[in-house]
Each structure stands twice: as C-alpha cells, then as structure tokens.
Amino acid sequence: MAKRFGSRPTADEVLEDIDLSGKTILVTGSGAGIGREAARALAAAGAHVILGCRTESSAEATVRAIEAACPCASLTPMALDLASFASIRRAVAALSVSRLDVLICNAGLHTPEFQTTEDGIELTVGVCHFGHFLLTLSLLERLRAAANARVVMVSSESHRFPRELRFDRFPLDEKRYQGLVAYGQAKLCNVLFANELTRRYASEGITANSLHPGSMIGTSIFRSSPAGKALAIALSPFTKTIAQGAATTVYCAAAPELAGVGGRYFSDCKEKRPSAFARDEAAAKKLWEMSEALVGRGP
Numbered sequence: 001m002a003k004r005f006g007s008r009p010t011a012d013e014v015l016e017d018i019d020l021s022g023k024t025i026l027v028t029g030s031g032a033g034i035g036r037e038a039a040r041a042l043a044a045a046g047a048h049v050i051l052g053c054r055t056e057s058s059a060e061a062t063v064r065a066i067e068a069a070c071p072c073a074s075l076t077p078m079a080l081d082l083a084s085f086a087s088i089r090r091a092v093a094a095l096s097v098s099r100l101d102v103l104i105c106n107a108g109l110h111t112p113e114f115q116t117t118e119d120g121i122e123l124t125v126g127v128c129h130f131g132h133f134l135l136t137l138s139l140l141e142r143l144r145a146a147a148n149a150r151v152v153m154v155s156s157e158s159h160r161f162p163r164e165l166r167f168d169r170f171p172l173d174e175k176r177y178q179g180l181v182a183y184g185q186a187k188l189c190n191v192l193f194a195n196e197l198t199r200r201y202a203s204e205g206i207t208a209n210s211l212h213p214g215s216m217i218g219t220s221i222f223r224s225s226p227a228g229k230a231l232a233i234a235l236s237p238f239t240k241t242i243a244q245g246a247a248t249t250v251y252c253a254a255a256p257e258l259a260g261v262g263g264r265y266f267s268d269c270k271e272k273r274p275s276a277f278a279r280d281e282a283a284a285k286k287l288w289e290m291s292e293a294l295v296g297r298g299p
C-alpha cells in the first residue's frame with residue numbers, strides 16, 4: 001500500500017524503507033538547492049547518483065560535499081551545461097553507464113534580465129526546457145535499457161502563469177522579455193513535456209511525471225532577483241526547508257506505487273491537477289515537434 005505523508009516530509013523520510021541499490025539516477029542541477037539535497041538523499045538510499053552540474057569544478061565539489069555527509073555514497077560527477085547543446089552532447093557521449101533508471105530534470109533558473117543560451121535561445125526556457133529535452137532524447141537508449149525508467153521534471157506552480165503557451169511569443173525575444181513570464185513558460189513546458197514523453201514512450205517502459213517542490217524555498221533560485229531573495233528570506237519561517245523541498249522529487253523518483261505511472265503532476269507527494277493548458281495534448285505535441293526541430297535528435 002502507498003505510504004501516506006503529511007504536507008512536509010523530508011526527502012530522507014520519503015525514502016525511509018526504500019532500497020535503491022542497483023539503481024542509477026542522474027540529477028541535473030545537483031550542485032545546489034533542491035537538486036543537491038535530492039541527490040544526497042537518493043545516494044544515501046543506495047542509488048548510484050550521477051551529479052549533473054554546470055561546471056566540472058562544481059560537480060567535483062558536490063561529490064566532496066555529499067561524500068562528507070554520506071561516506072558510502074556512489075557518485076559520478078558530470079559537467080553538464082544545459083545552456084549549451086554542445087555541452088549536453090559531450091556529457092552524454094562521455095557517460096559510461098549503459099542503463100539509466102531515473103533521470104531527474106531539476107536544473108532551473110530565474111533571471112530578470114534577457115539572456116540567451118550558447119545556441120541563441122532565451123536562457124530560462126533554453127535551460128529548463130530545450131536543454132532537458134535534448135538531454136532526455138539523447139538518453140533514450142539508456143532509459144529503455146532500464147525496466148520501468150522514470151523521468152522526473154521539476155516544474156512549479158508557476159506553470160499556471162501564463163495561462164497558455166503562446167507559440168507566436170515563444171521563446172520570448174528581448175523586446176517582450178519578462179522574467180516571470182519566461183519562468184512560467186519554462187515550468188509549463190516541463191509539465192507538457194512530461195505528459196508527451198509518457199504518451200510517446202510508456203509502451204517502451206519510459207514514463208515521466210512533473211512536480212511542484214514547494215514555494216519560495218530558500219535556495220539560490222532567486223539569486224539574480226533582489227526582491228525575490230528578500231521575499232524568500234522574509235517567508236522562510238513559513239515555507240519548506242530544502243530537505244522538505246526535495247521530498248516530492250525523490251517521491252516521484254522512487255515511490256514503488258509510481259512504477260510505470262506517468263503523465264501526472266505532484267505536489268506535497270500527492271497527485272494534483274495541473275492547469276488546463278498543461279493538460280492540452282495538442283499543445284504538448286506541438287511543443288514536442290517544435291523542440292525536436294530546434295534541437296535535432298541528439299548525438
């Protein structure tokens with residue numbers, strides 16, 4: 001029977017009694033915040049964890065930090081800059097594992113200023129959606145090699161704003177850029193992508209879910225927004241800790257009752273209904289086709 005949790009369990013509490021020995025899990029953006037805590041907790045539960053971090057030095061520093069907390073952890077550092085298609089292709093080509101049980105697409109950012117990826121795409125959706133799209137497609141063979149592989153998309157309740165993805169304004173250009181709109185678009189793409197991935201690959205044993213980790217958790221996501229940072233500090237007594245913020249991520253990655261389950265959205269380790277647009281199958285298909293055209297099929 002599925003275990004029941006209150007609204008704020010920690011990642012370790014969710015993984016209590018779950019043995020992940022023999023599983024290989026890749027976590028993007030695992031150098032900080034929710035990603036690092038999820039990676040630590042999954043490694044402590046016995047998984048071999050590949051730490052996808054923007055730079056090699058951050059990946060190695062993350063290995064040292066997790067090993068200090070969990071000396072038996074089995075970890076592989078991976079330099080993975082999701083703002084560069086070339087870096088994603090290099091990282092996948094260098095990956096020595098032939099089977100991946102879980103891919104956690106956690107990396108994300110929020111920036112008030114317009115910036116672009118190495119490939120000229122608006123940075124927020126470039127990293128959160130297009131980078132993860134290319135990474136996932138490039139890893140399909142390894143995911144197929146696992147029984148009931150899971151892809152976990154760390155989205156946000158911000159996917160509800162904007163109410164729809166206007167393809168004529170996506171990705172945003174510099175003239176129309178608003179940081180919160182770009183962030184909302186990116187998080188909406190995470191839900192649409194998880195749903196479409198499940199529709200396309202569930203028959204091959206790959207399913208994907210998306211999730212909201214909690215709001216205004218005191219990570220570095222607000223680092224380039226002084227107002228956001230101040231609000232996160234002010235609200236911190238009332239919001240989840242990072243350990244609690246990583247709980248729904250590890251729940252989607254490891255809960256036995258979610259084996260073979262996909263196309264769902266979770267919050268507080270429970271299923272929740274995402275926005276109407278996030279459930280729109282035609283939009284998800286359109287986003288997939290557009291993304292495929294933009295990134296190609298990977299290496």
Ligand SMILES: NC(=O)c1ccc[n+]([C@@H]2O[C@H](COP(=O)([O-])OP(=O)(O)OC[C@H]3O[C@@H](n4cnc5c(N)ncnc54)[C@H](OP(=O)(O)O)[C@@H]3O)[C@@H](O)[C@H]2O)c1
Pocket residue numbers: 028029030031032033034035052053054055058080081082083084105106107108109127154155156157212213214215216217218219220221222
């Ligand atoms: N904190 C919240 O309240 C909250 C709420 C809802 C959803 N979320 C989502 O939770 C996820 C984790 O965020 P967080 O709060 O833990 O923030 P965080 O501490 O800033 O962590 C974000 C991670 O993403 C990485 N990243 C950013 N750009 C990257 C790139 N180009 N290539 C590879 N990695 C990159 C960062 O690496 P660097 O440090 O090297 O930049 C960092 O490790 C995000 O997807 C975010 O949207 C957070």
